[in-house]
Amino acid sequence: MRLRPGSHVLWRREGTSQVHADPELAVVLDGLSVEEQRLLEGLGRETSESAVLARGRELGIRAPRVRELLTRLEACGALERDRDPAVGHHGLGAELDHWSRVAQRDARDVLTRRQEAVVAVLGLDRLGLLLASGLAAAGVGTLLTEDRARVRREDVGLGGYTLRDVGEQRGDRARGILRLTYPHVRTSAPPRTRPDLVVLVDHGVSDPVRLRPLVREDVTHLLVVVREVDVLVGPLVTPGGGPCGRCVELHRTDADDRWPALATQLLGAPDRGVEATSALLAAGTAVGEVLAHLDGRPVATSGTSLAVDARRPVPRTRQWPVHPECGCTGLAVVPGGAQPAPA
The missing domain is CATH 3.40.50.720 (NAD(P)-binding Rossmann-like Domain)
Structure with a gap:
C-alpha cells in the first residue's frame, strides 16, 4: 500500500488537507486532527496496511478511522494497495497512475483492455x-x-x-x-x-x-x-x-x-x-x-x-455528415442533401 506515484496529500491548514493538486481532481478533507494529518503525510512511503494501522495506533488514531481515511484516498485514485510487477517491467506505470487519477479509482481494467x-x-x-x-x-x-x-x-x-x-x-x-x-x-x-x-x-x-x-x-x-x-x-x-x-x-x-x-x-x-x-x-x-x-x-x-x-x-x-448518395448507412438518396460544415 502506498500513495500512488504522482499523487499528493497537501497540507492546507490545521485540520484540512487536500488530495491532488490539480483543481479538477482535488478533494479537500476537513475535520482532521493533527495526528491524522501526520498519518496522511507519511503515506508517500511504500508500506503495508498493517504498518499504517500500527502507525495510527502510535498516533492515537483508532483502526476504523484509519481505514476510513484510506478508503477516502482510494476513492479518489490516490491510494494504491498493490501493483502487478509486470506494469513496471513493461514501463506502463505512468499510464496506470495517470488514468487512475483521472477515473478516481484503480484503472488496471483500462490497461487490461488495451493489452487485449x-x-x-x-x-x-x-x-x-x-x-x-x-x-x-x-x-x-x-x-x-x-x-x-x-x-x-x-x-x-x-x-x-x-x-x-x-x-x-x-x-x-x-x-x-x-x-x-x-x-x-x-x-x-x-x-x-x-x-x-x-x-x-x-x-x-x-x-x-x-x-x-x-x-x-x-x-x-x-x-x-x-x-x-x-x-x-x-x-x-x-x-x-x-x-x-x-x-x-x-x-x-x-x-x-x-x-x-x-x-x-x-x-x-x-x-x-x-x-x-x-x-x-x-x-x-x-x-x-x-x-x-x-x-x-x-x-x-x-x-x-x-x-x-x-x-x-x-x-x-x-x-462530415453522411452523404445521401453513398449508401454506407442505408439512407435513401435525398436531392440537395446535407452539406459539410465549413472548415
Whole structure:
C-alpha cells in the first residue's frame, strides 16, 4: 500500500488537507486532527496496511478511522494497495497512475483492455511509426503494421528509424523497432484476426482500395491524411454508424466537380516527408483518438476531421455528415442533401 506515484496529500491548514493538486481532481478533507494529518503525510512511503494501522495506533488514531481515511484516498485514485510487477517491467506505470487519477479509482481494467486490443497501422512514414510507438507506449498489446515502401531519409528520427534503416522496407523495420523498444508488444496475430481498429496513414488523399474492405467487413478505422501544409486526423469511421471515407470524397466532389480527377492524381503521387511538428501533433492527436475508442471514452473525430497544422497550436475542425448518395448507412438518396460544415 502506498500513495500512488504522482499523487499528493497537501497540507492546507490545521485540520484540512487536500488530495491532488490539480483543481479538477482535488478533494479537500476537513475535520482532521493533527495526528491524522501526520498519518496522511507519511503515506508517500511504500508500506503495508498493517504498518499504517500500527502507525495510527502510535498516533492515537483508532483502526476504523484509519481505514476510513484510506478508503477516502482510494476513492479518489490516490491510494494504491498493490501493483502487478509486470506494469513496471513493461514501463506502463505512468499510464496506470495517470488514468487512475483521472477515473478516481484503480484503472488496471483500462490497461487490461488495451493489452487485449489489436490495432493495425497501415502506412509507416515517420508519422505512422511515431503513431504506432505511441500506442505501444500506452499499453496496446498487439500492433499489426504494414507498409511495403522503403524507409527514406525524411523518415529518420522521431518514430525510431535510424540512418541504417534507409532503403529497408518500412513494415519490416517498424516491426523490429517496436519489438526492440516494447518487448511486451505483439507484432503478429493468428490468421483472420479481426483488428479492433485500423489506422490508415495516407498522403494527399485516402486510398479507396484500402477503405472498401474495411467498410464491407465492418471494421472501425481512423483516417489520417498528410496534405501539403497540414494533416487531417479523422473521421473515425464506424461502418453503418456515421460518415465513411467515401462520404468525405462525395462531399468534396459536391464542392468541386473536378475533385475526382485531382484525387486520382494525388493517389499516384509519391509520398513526401512529413514536417516534424506536424508529425508530432498529428501522431499525438491520432493516438489520443485510438485510445479513447479502445477505452470506451468519447472521441472527437466521430464524423469530424481535425486539421493539425504546425502554424496553429489548436486543430481546426471539419464536420462530415453522411452523404445521401453513398449508401454506407442505408439512407435513401435525398436531392440537395446535407452539406459539410465549413472548415
